[in-house]
Each structure stands twice: as structure tokens, then as C-alpha cells.
Amino acid sequence: MPGSDIAIIGYAQSPSVRDAxxxxxxxxxxxxxxxxxxxxxxxxxxxxxxxxSCDYLTGGxxxxxxxxxxxxxxxxxxxxxxEADGAWAMYEAWxxxxxxxxxxxxxxxxxxxxxxxxxxxWAQQLDPYYLAPLGVDPASLAAIQARALLDAGKASERDFxxxxxxxxxNAKGNPNAQLRxxxxxxxLLAEPYFxxxxxxxxxxxxxxxxVAVVMARGDRARQLCSRPAWIRGMDHRIExxxxxMRDITSxxxxxxxxxxxxxxxxxxxxxxxxxxxxxxxxxxxEALGLDAGTDINPSGGPLAANPIMAVGLIRIVEAASRIVxxxxxxxxxxxxSGPLLxxxxxxLLEGE
Amino acid sequence: xxDSKVAAPESGAQEGATPKENLVMEHLVSLTYRERxxxxxxxxxxxxxxxxxxxxxxxxxxxxxxxxxxxCPLCVVATSEADExxxxxxxTVTGFTIITPVAYYGQKATDPFxxxxxxxxxxxxxxxxxxxxxxxxxxxxxxxxxxxVWKPKEERSAEGISNRGWGGIGxxxxxxxxxxxxxxxxxxxxxxxx
Numbered sequence: 001m002p003g004s005d006i007a008i009i010g011y012a013q014s015p016s017v018r019d020a021x022x023x024x025x026x027x028x029x030x031x032x033x034x035x036x037x038x039x040x041x042x043x044x045x046x047x048x049x050x051x052x053s054c055d056y057l058t059g060g061x062x063x064x065x066x067x068x069x070x071x072x073x074x075x076x077x078x079x080x081x082x083e084a085d086g087a088w089a090m091y092e093a094w095x096x097x098x099x100x101x102x103x104x105x106x107x108x109x110x111x112x113x114x115x116x117x118x119x120x121x122w123a124q125q126l127d128p129y130y131l132a133p134l135g136v137d138p139a140s141l142a143a144i145q146a147r148a149l150l151d152a153g154k155a156s157e158r159d160f161x162x163x164x165x166x167x168x169x170n171a172k173g174n175p176n177a178q179l180r181x182x183x184x185x186x187x188l189l190a191e192p193y194f195x196x197x198x199x200x201x202x203x204x205x206x207x208x209x210x211v212a213v214v215m216a217r218g219d220r221a222r223q224l225c226s227r228p229a230w231i232r233g234m235d236h237r238i239e240x241x242x243x244x245m246r247d248i249t250s251x252x253x254x255x256x257x258x259x260x261x262x263x264x265x266x267x268x269x270x271x272x273x274x275x276x277x278x279x280x281x282x283x284x285x286e287a288l289g290l291d292a293g294t295d296i297n298p299s300g301g302p303l304a305a306n307p308i309m310a311v312g313l314i315r316i317v318e319a320a321s322r323i324v325x326x327x328x329x330x331x332x333x334x335x336x337s338g339p340l341l342x343x344x345x346x347x348l349l350e351g352e
Numbered sequence: 353x354x355d356s357k358v359a360a361p362e363s364g365a366q367e368g369a370t371p372k373e374n375l376v377m378e379h380l381v382s383l384t385y386r387e388r389x390x391x392x393x394x395x396x397x398x399x400x401x402x403x404x405x406x407x408x409x410x411x412x413x414x415x416x417x418x419x420x421x422x423x424c425p426l427c428v429v430a431t432s433e434a435d436e437x438x439x440x441x442x443x444t445v446t447g448f449t450i451i452t453p454v455a456y457y458g459q460k461a462t463d464p465f466x467x468x469x470x471x472x473x474x475x476x477x478x479x480x481x482x483x484x485x486x487x488x489x490x491x492x493x494x495x496x497x498x499x500x501v502w503k504p505k506e507e508r509s510a511e512g513i514s515n516r517g518w519g520g521i522g523x524x525x526x527x528x529x530x531x532x533x534x535x536x537x538x539x540x541x542x543x544x545x546x
Contacts, residue, residue, distance in 0.1 A: 021391055022390055022391070022422065026390060026421075029423045029429075029430050030430055033428060056383070058387070059383060059516070066425075069421075070428065072426075072428040073425070074425070114387075115385045115387040116384075117384055121383060124381060124383075
């Protein structure tokens, strides 16, 4: 029996698309309902609900309030919201379950990046004195990180291209992915630079999507699901906000979060990493001590679909689904937030 | 886009006596958003410009949402054009505020004005932020019967309508006018105040 007595028993995600017709809450309504239906419960059995989203994406103040309607908020329910990826909403819901007085919790994440210009929006998450006024966009920051990796001799541009090639190839088996297909590293390397040393394909797509998970405790989880994905541990750690104050070629917070989540370097059947830019996979692989043979992001990962505020929780769902479906026994999922892997969350999952 | 200015240090400033203005930094931000109306709102606007008011009737509870959100938030059921119903342009004032404008930035009004919620006959959701005309402000009341004042077709636009839920139909229906009918009873609106 794994460390925590809480398991994922239901999940759903909407396909990631470049520009969804529906509102964010319209993406959530069928997604949350499908996760609840898969769990085989009535929504009134849910003891706690937590949502993750960011109003800056759609530009609607208090957009997160209407998102809650997807959970059925009348009569009133016990709920919370994090201005963060759904993975952090799941973390809060998991913590709530650990209290031991409720049996079922719901978490979801959603984001429509399409109405905004992400380069404008995400410059605003930087410190307001030195970086935000410069309007540094995520791609430029990622290029600095990539350059640092190359200069440190930790990776080559070919390594980045190989990550993209595998992501797109793996995404062929994922109906929810946005970018998929066979592209070899050679032809990717022939593309022009977008932000040197990064090429356009080293960046994630702009995506709209929603994702939801239902968790249950102990015997209730076993009753409801024949192969629950037990959450062995979950932890998140934070590094300095200012990228100039840390070594951006490594991720100490990922290493620590993984250890605190209970990862001891043992074998993993599935690894889903929130490597939003291709060089970050190199960093995360090293931070987790994964050997070269470990298959990363069988779903295609964020380079194949990047619905910000859902993309991290999607990593957990992709990992959990393989345990529930019986094709994997151990899995590690990672989510990130902030500039250049500033905050990292690790969720360790195990089948029985 | 950012436009930042840091006050230049004054020449000859004494160490340990930093002038206050050196601590002020302007950081002006504007973010641009472009979006299409959701299919349900797009349909609502098309009909509205034609002089019709449509909503969705929840297939589960039967409540009528005007305009539709594309789902029933109480039943958590998605709705579609198949659930479309038309409502009339007469209704009942369910609540109101008379606002005396103060000259804050962006406030163009100078005289007191009305923000009323109007429950159209056949709808379960009131239209908020409506102007009420044809009656002195001091006679405004819950239960007052009103009818839409439509702008001439050539002056109508979708300007005020957005996916974000604020803004209203003012670019098509300029106000609601008191009809002079007897007031509606509280039973009609007590579950639909806001």
C-alpha cells in the first residue's frame, strides 16, 4: 500500500485547440461532468472542489468565478481557487483529503490563451522593477536558458530537436494533442532561429483546453475504481523569482519536490514532464536523475499541446490514465509555474 | 506593452538622504485581447439586431437563460441551439439603483441615472444594468411593468456585448419604458431578483 491513501479515480480533458469557439466555462462543463461520470459518483458526494485558472488569459476579471459553475455550485459547495495551474488545485484538494473527514474531492484546471497575446501577458509575471518593464517574453527567457545550457556543455541544439521530434511522434497517439506527426531532428535543425538558439518548434503551441480529476480516499477509491492511481506523494518547491538569482541550467526545486514526494530513483513506467520549452526537458531529466532509457512524455507533452493553467494537471492525468488503464504501474508527473521552471510540483503515482 | 520611466537621480543628492521622487517608478501596462463571441452569444446578437430576444431553455430544469451561457449552471448541462426559445420584450423590474455620478476618471454621466434589473416575461434571468424611462426616479419600484425601447435598426450594434458577462444590450435596446400596467406581484420576481 503506497504512502498516501488517496487515489485518482476519474479524469477527463478537452482536446487542446488553437482557438476554441466556446467560453472557458463551456470547455469545463463537459470535461468536469465526464470526470465525475468516470468516477461513478454523484457530484453531491464531492466534499471539496478546487479550481486553477488565470484571469489574465481571457482578460475577464473574476472569470474564475463563473468557471466554478462547471462544478455545480448551487446549492453552495465547499470550494477554493488557485491562480495557478490545475496541478496546484489538485495539490490543495489532495491536502484537503488528507484531513481525513471527506472521501471525495474534485480538482480542475482551464485556460484559453487564444484571446490574449501571451508574450504581453506573461511579461507581467516578472518582477516589476527590472524585468517586466523590459517586456521580456517567455520565448526570450527560454532562449537565455537554452543558451546557458549550450554554454555549460549540458546539451546541444540537436538534443533540443530530438525532444521536439519525439514529442510530435508520441502525440500521434494522443487525440487531445494539437501538434503531431513525424518530423526528424535533421529537418528541424534546418529551420531558421526564432529566438536563437531556439527555433519555433522549440516553443509550445498556444492552446485552449480544460482538464479535471476526481480523487477518492481508501476503500471508497477501491469501490469506485478497479485500478485506482494511488498518489504516493505530492510536493512542490519554489526558487527565487528573479531568474538571475539562480542557476537556470538546473532545477534544484524539482529535485527536492521529487524527493519529498517519495521518489527514490526507482523504476518508472511513465514520466510526464511539463517541459514547456524543449531545453527544459534536458534540465528536468537531470534534476530527476532519469536515465537515458526513460520514455518521457508519451502523450507528446507541452510541446504538442500547451493549455496554460491546464497543462500541468494534464501531465498528472496522462500519467494516471496509464495506471488506471493497466499499462503502467509506476508514474511520475511534473508541473511547473513561474518564469524558467521557478516553481515545480511532482506527483508520484502507483498502481496496486 | 510596457512604458516605464524611472525618475533620474538628482545630481548632488546626499548619501542617506534619498529624495522621495527617486522611489517612484511608472509602469504603464496595456494588454490587448481579441475574441469572437461564443456561438450562443453570437446567435443572441444576430437575433437581437433583428429585434428578437432569444435564450436557451434548460432541457433538465426548464429554466430560460437570456442570453444563454451555453449551459445551465444549476443542472450543469450543456445547452445548444436546439434548446433555443424566444421571449417577449416586456417584463418586470426586479431591482434597481439610482446612481448619482461623481466625476471619477471615465465617468461621463453628470445627472442621476438608473441601473435596473428587468426580468423579461418568459425568462428566468434578469437583464441587469437597464435604464428605465417614462417614470420619475422617485416612482421606480420592484414589480414595475416595462417594455423595451428599441433603437432604430440602422443605429443598432453589438458593441456592448462580450463573452465576459458584463456590458449589456444597450447598443440595441436603449432603455425600458414603464407601460402603465398594474404592477406584477412579488411572486413573479422574488426568485429572480438579480
